Amino acid sequence: MTTDSIPVIDFSPFINGDTAARAAVAQQMRQASSAWGFFYLSGCGMPADQLAEAFAASKAFFALPDDDKQAIAWQNAESNRGYVGVRRERLDDSKPGDLKEAFNLAPEQPGGPRNLWPAALPTFQPEMEHFMAACIATADRVLEAFALALEQPDDFFVTAHNRHHHTLRLLHYPPLPEGYTPQDGENRAGAHTDYGSITLLFQDDAGGLEVRTRAGEWLAATPIPGTVVVNTGDLMHRWTNHVFCSTPHRVNVPPQAQHRDRFSIAFFCHPNKDAEIACIDTCASADNPARYAPISAGDHLLQRLNATY
Numbered sequence: 001m002t003t004d005s006i007p008v009i010d011f012s013p014f015i016n017g018d019t020a021a022r023a024a025v026a027q028q029m030r031q032a033s034s035a036w037g038f039f040y041l042s043g044c045g046m047p048a049d050q051l052a053e054a055f056a057a058s059k060a061f062f063a064l065p066d067d068d069k070q071a072i073a074w075q076n077a078e079s080n081r082g083y084v085g086v087r088r089e090r091l092d093d094s095k096p097g098d099l100k101e102a103f104n105l106a107p108e109q110p111g112g113p114r115n116l117w118p119a120a121l122p123t124f125q126p127e128m129e130h131f132m133a134a135c136i137a138t139a140d141r142v143l144e145a146f147a148l149a150l151e152q153p154d155d156f157f158v159t160a161h162n163r164h165h166h167t168l169r170l171l172h173y174p175p176l177p178e179g180y181t182p183q184d185g186e187n188r189a190g191a192h193t194d195y196g197s198i199t200l201l202f203q204d205d206a207g208g209l210e211v212r213t214r215a216g217e218w219l220a221a222t223p224i225p226g227t228v229v230v231n232t233g234d235l236m237h238r239w240t241n242h243v244f245c246s247t248p249h250r251v252n253v254p255p256q257a258q259h260r261d262r263f264s265i266a267f268f269c270h271p272n273k274d275a276e277i278a279c280i281d282t283c284a285s286a287d288n289p290a291r292y293a294p295i296s297a298g299d300h301l302l303q304r305l306n307a308t309y
């Protein structure tokens with residue numbers, strides 16, 4: 001399939017519809033994931049007030065004094081939680097550090113790493129926990145549709161993700177100072193692919209997200225109100241034997257938006273650490289034989305995180 005713009009898919013027939021309606025949505029997702037690795041999803045069932053609450057909490061967090069944020073700084077890839085300051089990260093390692101700050105948190109597991117919470121914002125923790133639960137619910141529905149798209153049992157991906165090794169990432173791209181000219185190659189977020197299975201991305205109206213087309217051009221993924229951007233990451237690319245792409249994307253600094261903030265929230269889904277990522281049977285054929293040896297999802301993620309920091 002070729003289309004000249006990133007597909008917009010209405011998810012409500014999958015949530016509310018009959019078998020045929022669900023299959024039609026799954027088929028659209030399959031085409032979009034194969035051609036683009038990106039699509040917008042409307043009607044995803046995420047309550048608008050919850051999304052607004054999450055963005056408001058994110059704004060309050062990034063407005064805290066630097067000392068408060070540094071007190072809960074990101075420490076290591078194993079925990080992968082906490083505050084990451086401006087230019088601390090380079091998603092494209094050939095370019096200067098990203099003009100963004102971020103805060104990572106994740107569903108907690110018994111005996112696992114704990115989230116770090118800002119002491120100055122007492123409502124932040126319950127708001128984020130509430131939002132994470134909504135993200136998990138939405139992601140599970142999307143994963144069900146992916147299973148249908150790949151002719152797997154409905155719970156194929158949901159079961160492989162049922163320990164919720166996901167990461168919620170609040171992102172803030174500060175306004176650039178008046179008169180500031182970005183250095184060559186400097187970006188709000190450098191070109192990269194995501195590591196995991198799927199990402200849900202909520203963006204405000206500033207713009208700047210760009211997706212690389214097959215032809216190598218950068219196409220704006222303009223914010224569409226009421227939608228979430230869904231993209232497939234490296235692990236899904238491997239799992240599907242390249243049937244679904246993991247497409248490079250970046251956040252540039254649009255001239256009209258360089259003196260304003262941009263906020264976005266990404267929910268990166270990762271399978272259980274011990275889930276075996278082996279070529280899905282419907283993704284291999286004589287023309288496309290299995291390309292990779294099986295790997296555990298945990299080993300795959302650590303390899304990718306260690307390459308970024």
Ligand SMILES: O=C(O)CCC(=O)C(=O)O
Nearest residue numbers: 171189203209251264266
């Ligand atoms: O902020 C955005 O819109 C994209 C961020 C992103 O791609 C990422 O953090 O992986």
Ligand SMILES: [Fe+2]
Nearest residue numbers: 192193194249
């Ligand atoms: Fe990304």
